[in-house]
Amino acid sequence: MAYDKFNILKSRAVPLKIENVDTDQIIPARFLKAVERVGFGDNLFRDWRYDQKGKLKNDFILNNSLYEGKILVGGKNFGSGSSREHAAWAIYDYGFRCVISSFFADIFKNNCMNIGVLPVQVSESFLQKIFKNIELNPKSNFEVNLLEQKVSIIDTKEFELFEINPYKKENLLNGFDDIDYLINLKDQISAFANKTPF
Amino acid sequence: MSKTLFDKVWDTHVVKKVNNGPDVLFIDRHMVHEVTSPVAFLGLKNRKLSVLYPNKTFATADHNTPTINQHLPVKDSLSANQLKTLERNSKNFGISFWGLGHKKNGIVHVIGPEYGITLPGATIVCGDSHTSTHGAFGAIAFGIGTSEVEMVLSTQCIMQVKPKKMRINVNGKMGKGVTPKDIALFIISRLSTSGATGFFVEYSGSVFTEMSMEGRMTVCNLSIEMGARGGMIAPDDKTFEYIKNREFTPKDKNWSNSMKYWKTLYSDEDSKFDKEYYFDANEIEPMITFGTNPGMGISITKGIPSIKNNGEGSISYKKSLNYMGYSEGDEMIGKKIDFVFLGSCTNGRIEDFRAFAKIIKGKKKNPDVTAWLVPGSHKVLESIKEEGILNILNESGFELREPGCSACLAMNDDKIPIGKYAVSTSNRNFEGRQGPGARTILASPLVAAAAAITGQITDPRTLF
Ligand code: SF4
Numbered sequence: 162m163a164y165d166k167f168n169i170l171k172s173r174a175v176p177l178k179i180e181n182v183d184t185d186q187i188i189p190a191r192f193l194k195a196v197e198r199v200g201f202g203d204n205l206f207r208d209w210r211y212d213q214k215g216k217l218k219n220d221f222i223l224n225n226s227l228y229e230g231k232i233l234v235g236g237k238n239f240g241s242g243s244s245r246e247h248a249a250w251a252i253y254d255y256g257f258r259c260v261i262s263s264f265f266a267d268i269f270k271n272n273c274m275n276i277g278v279l280p281v282q283v284s285e286s287f288l289q290k291i292f293k294n295i296e297l298n299p300k301s302n303f304e305v306n307l308l309e310q311k312v313s314i315i316d317t318k319e320f321e322l323f324e325i326n327p328y329k330k331e332n333l334l335n336g337f338d339d340i341d342y343l344i345n346l347k348d349q350i351s352a353f354a355n356k357t358p359f
Numbered sequence: 360m361s362k363t364l365f366d367k368v369w370d371t372h373v374v375k376k377v378n379n380g381p382d383v384l385f386i387d388r389h390m391v392h393e394v395t396s397p398v399a400f401l402g403l404k405n406r407k408l409s410v411l412y413p414n415k416t417f418a419t420a421d422h423n424t425p426t427i428n429q430h431l432p433v434k435d436s437l438s439a440n441q442l443k444t445l446e447r448n449s450k451n452f453g454i455s456f457w458g459l460g461h462k463k464n465g466i467v468h469v470i471g472p473e474y475g476i477t478l479p480g481a482t483i484v485c486g487d488s489h490t491s492t493h494g495a496f497g498a499i500a501f502g503i504g505t506s507e508v509e510m511v512l513s514t515q516c517i518m519q520v521k522p523k524k525m526r527i528n529v530n531g532k533m534g535k536g537v538t539p540k541d542i543a544l545f546i547i548s549r550l551s552t553s554g555a556t557g558f559f560v561e562y563s564g565s566v567f568t569e570m571s572m573e574g575r576m577t578v579c580n581l582s583i584e585m586g587a588r589g590g591m592i593a594p595d596d597k598t599f600e601y602i603k604n605r606e607f608t609p610k611d612k613n614w615s616n617s618m619k620y621w622k623t624l625y626s627d628e629d630s631k632f633d634k635e636y637y638f639d640a641n642e643i644e645p646m647i648t649f650g651t652n653p654g655m656g657i658s659i660t661k662g663i664p665s666i667k668n669n670g671e672g673s674i675s676y677k678k679s680l681n682y683m684g685y686s687e688g689d690e691m692i693g694k695k696i697d698f699v700f701l702g703s704c705t706n707g708r709i710e711d712f713r714a715f716a717k718i719i720k721g722k723k724k725n726p727d728v729t730a731w732l733v734p735g736s737h738k739v740l741e742s743i744k745e746e747g748i749l750n751i752l753n754e755s756g757f758e759l760r761e762p763g764c765s766a767c768l769a770m771n772d773d774k775i776p777i778g779k780y781a782v783s784t785s786n787r788n789f790e791g792r793q794g795p796g797a798r799t800i801l802a803s804p805l806v807a808a809a810a811a812i813t814g815q816i817t818d819p820r821t822l823f
Pocket of ligand 1: 421422466467468487489703704705763764767768785786
């Protein structure tokens with residue numbers, strides 16, 4: 162599925178100051194029974210957001226009206242565990258377009274880029290600066306510029322450059338996905354398939 | 360130029376190198392299950408695409424299936440719909456489907472090797488992170504997301520940046536009561552859950568050459584729990600013996616041709632790895648986890664480590680212990696447990712049931728423990744019966760369930776209730792993984808058996 166182009170995102174951010182957030186937390190398995198990609202945002206961080214009776218837990222950051230925005234900022238090693246793309250869908254469906262962390266799990270990172278959510282990996286110290294900035298001023302804005310591969314804290318004018326594979330960057334800027342690319346290689350693929358042993 | 364095992368398999372599958380981009384990698388085998396595939400099939404329909412090579416894709420139902428009364432209609436309507444959807448998609452797109460009740464049905468990573476779908480030197484993917492299991496045969500096998508499932512269905516290719524290479528060497532003798540699960544939990548406890556992120560791992564050393572194929576599968580299965588894309592072990596005679604004459608294994612001339620390729624699959628002596636670790640098997644004891652990620656593991660005889668106040672990760676560490684209801688310094692032995700789960704693609708194979716039976720034979724299940732014993736596949740179930748293991752289980756007061764993922768991810772009714780403790784042979788002890796509020800303790804089938812008998816964490820070495 163092609164997705165919205167990603168260029169510059171200027172937004173407030175929601176700080177999730179927890180390390181090793183795994184995809185079972187992002188979307189628990191019991192919400193994976195759908196056969197279409199709809200409604201996953203409602204169950205994003207389900208068991209952290211709601212208690213057993215379905216009541217909102219006030220101490221969870223997503224339930225705090227002080228914080229909002231299209232950027233989710235997470236602690237180190239974000240998105241580990243299950244390969245479920247539903248985790249990325251839930252993040253997208255909730256309204257986030259970018260996740261910032263100091264370290265991402267591989268599959269999660271790929272899944273995000275495949276659906277148009279930008280994972281931005283920053284240094285641990287810059288991550289802490291972002292957290293600090295939100296703590297001081299929950300309304301503060303951040304800018305993620307994909308073309309320049311730059312993430313900035315607007316209040317303090319501090320910024321950091323981030324890395325992204327040039328091919329993936331091109332895709333995100335244009336809203337293309339890998340299938341668009343691979344379909345054009347059809348002949349090359351079938352020639353290759355004829356030579357494979359299994 | 361000298362190459363690693365991983366390089367050899369990867370390089371033979373590169374269709375095209377994209378400038379500054381990922382490689383276009385050809386996929387030999389694609390496994391599909393009900394949970395991560397429906398949106399991919401929907402994508403095909405929307406783009407008006409077909410499945411390029413239907414005979415390279417195999418579908419099974421496992422994640423979202425009941426483990427009792429499989430002959431009856433599935434009660435949960437959402438689950439039933441998901442299973443029907445896979446059946447319909449498989450039919451419409453010409454893919455072989457081994458659904459609920461089919462004699463070849465089982466957990467995707469258990470049946471792949473059983474029917475010779477899993478082969479050395481192949482590229483294997485599935486919308487499930489534990490696809491790494493198949494690396495035990497010297498395949499490059501890794502989990503993918505649903506967008507990628509759609510990619511493989513429509514083009515038999517995937518776009519991947521070549522990961523870095525890591526080798527983990529374990530030599531020495533495995534002690535009494537130490538199983539492949541303990542070796543893996545030990546390695547993860549040393550590397551942490553992100554220690555191998557960005558890497559593909561090769562396991563090497565006498566411990567792995569001496570290990571059975573089942574054991575190798577357990578180890579490769581758990582590679583993802585240290586962040587690795589996958590893990591692999593060079594194929595040897597044991598590997599070839601295992602796959603020979605299975606349903607989808609190459610036969611006759613194809614076998615001898617394949618063998619020529621398979622014999623080249625090892626890391627050349629002077630090949631380079633980006634990172635290398637060495638461990639001594641003699642130092643490894645039966646392992647157990649105490650926290651909420653698989654890296655939080657210790658020898659069963661040890662206490663829960665303390666963490667420096669306000670040190671890095673201390674908030675997450677405390678949150679984790681709090682969830683488990685444990686404190687720093689606690690001994691794990693003697694802690695009361697409520698549930699035991701034997702099963703999953705990590706430890707749901709015949710060897711795991713043999714190990715479990717060895718401990719419980721002639722003893723009685725603790726009356727306060729609920730035990731769910733779930734074979735990884737129908738084939739495993741059959742062997743359990745044929746080998747007389749079922750009798751041993753029944754005599755000790757255990758029942759056997761029908762195959763599936765079950766309490767490994769608790770999508771079906773097999774959920775550990777809130778606050779209860781489960782010793783589980785599966786692979787993830789994340790918060791809520793086995794049901795909302797469930798507290799999971801990962802361990803080997805031997806430790807699980809010991810807990811099922813005593814009702815508490817027990818060193819299995821004291822029981823045999
Ligand atoms: S047994 Fe568990 S880890 Fe394995 S495929 Fe099923 S859900 Fe995934």
